[in-house]
Amino acid sequence: MGCFLAVDGGGTKTFFALYNMDTGVIATSFFGATNPELLVGGFEEMRKRLHEMTGKILEKNNLSSADIQYSVWGMSGLDTKSQYEIIHGFIREMGFERFTLCNDCDLGIKAALPGGYGICLVNGTGVNTVGINEQGQRYQIGALFELTGDYGGGMVLGQLAIQTAYMNLFRYRRETILTNMVMNLYEVDSRHDFTDRVMDWRDSKKIAIPHVAKCIFDAANLGDEQAIAILERMSDEYALCVKSLTQELPFADDVLNIVLVGSLFTKGWSSIPLHALEEKLKLYIPEKEFILHILKRPPVVGALAWALEEGGVAEPWEKACKCFA
Numbered sequence: 001m002g003c004f005l006a007v008d009g010g011g012t013k014t015f016f017a018l019y020n021m022d023t024g025v026i027a028t029s030f031f032g033a034t035n036p037e038l039l040v041g042g043f044e045e046m047r048k049r050l051h052e053m054t055g056k057i058l059e060k061n062n063l064s065s066a067d068i069q070y071s072v073w074g075m076s077g078l079d080t081k082s083q084y085e086i087i088h089g090f091i092r093e094m095g096f097e098r099f100t101l102c103n104d105c106d107l108g109i110k111a112a113l114p115g116g117y118g119i120c121l122v123n124g125t126g127v128n129t130v131g132i133n134e135q136g137q138r139y140q141i142g143a144l145f146e147l148t149g150d151y152g153g154g155m156v157l158g159q160l161a162i163q164t165a166y167m168n169l170f171r172y173r174r175e176t177i178l179t180n181m182v183m184n185l186y187e188v189d190s191r192h193d194f195t196d197r198v199m200d201w202r203d204s205k206k207i208a209i210p211h212v213a214k215c216i217f218d219a220a221n222l223g224d225e226q227a228i229a230i231l232e233r234m235s236d237e238y239a240l241c242v243k244s245l246t247q248e249l250p251f252a253d254d255v256l257n258i259v260l261v262g263s264l265f266t267k268g269w270s271s272i273p274l275h276a277l278e279e280k281l282k283l284y285i286p287e288k289e290f291i292l293h294i295l296k297r298p299p300v301v302g303a304l305a306w307a308l309e310e311g312g313v314a315e316p317w318e319k320a321c322k323c324f325a
Helices: 042-060 081-093 105-112 153-172 177-185 191-203 209-221 225-248 272-284 300-310 316-323
Strands: 003-009 014-020 025-031 068-075 099-103 118-123 127-132 138-141 255-261 289-294
Touching: 003 300, 014 042, 014 300, 014 316, 025 042, 042 081, 068 081, 068 105, 068 300, 081 099, 099 105, 099 300, 105 118, 105 127, 105 255, 105 300, 118 225, 127 225, 138 225, 153 177, 153 191, 153 209, 153 225, 177 209, 177 225, 209 225, 209 272, 225 255, 225 272, 272 289, 300 316
Parallel strands: 003 068, 068 099, 118 255, 255 289
Antiparallel strands: 003 014, 014 025, 118 127, 127 138
């Protein structure tokens, strides 16, 4: 039996895909977050969740880890060598021997581009920028939130929306579209209730901070100058990361393929960030042409294509894409 396991572990949800080569059947399961940087219990909580999630999908399909010919695990929260060693150990504990462990950002490249090389920009719960060139060399920038100065992602933009509204209410005494949107989201009429409501709803999880990020996109679409400035700076930061990647990694092609992953890119809330990104890329890297690919299929497709490739299966990318057509 040729079975392959693909995993996309994120800050909000984790997607498992189990493919049986003999029958052509694919089984999928969604679970919760597995990013240790966002879990209260850190790596130990991640370990428990991975064991539980993996056990469920294998048991449901009457399989064990020994039945998996190859697996690929793309995990958010894998940004350093020590993190790699820890998570690698978790996978080995579950009995897997033939597998690839990578950052979940890598999956966007493998899912969108049949050649398996290019640049991936993640704009989901968090931020990440990864490049893989034609020789398979890899480089990553960002993904540690405030420690790496990330300017994007739902967590950071949600905080910026609240911060901006707070400053408008209590420092600048300025009424703006963005401020009103944030206040409406939290259902407050008076600025004196703003802080209490934000803290209470955060602690009760009634509104998660990343959910507030959409206010910036909506306000920008209506012409709010502060919201537009935030989105334009976000695009500028991404373009600078792309420039740095091209300086670290030699890309032979004159045309650079850039894959956009994560809900803040893929849901199309505003065209402002994409237009700004294109302009900044032209400014910072004039010697290259760029093609932006908004990922339309789940990133776990990249994990499955990679697993099939490592398992020696012919046309791995085509087969993986067909599973999710």
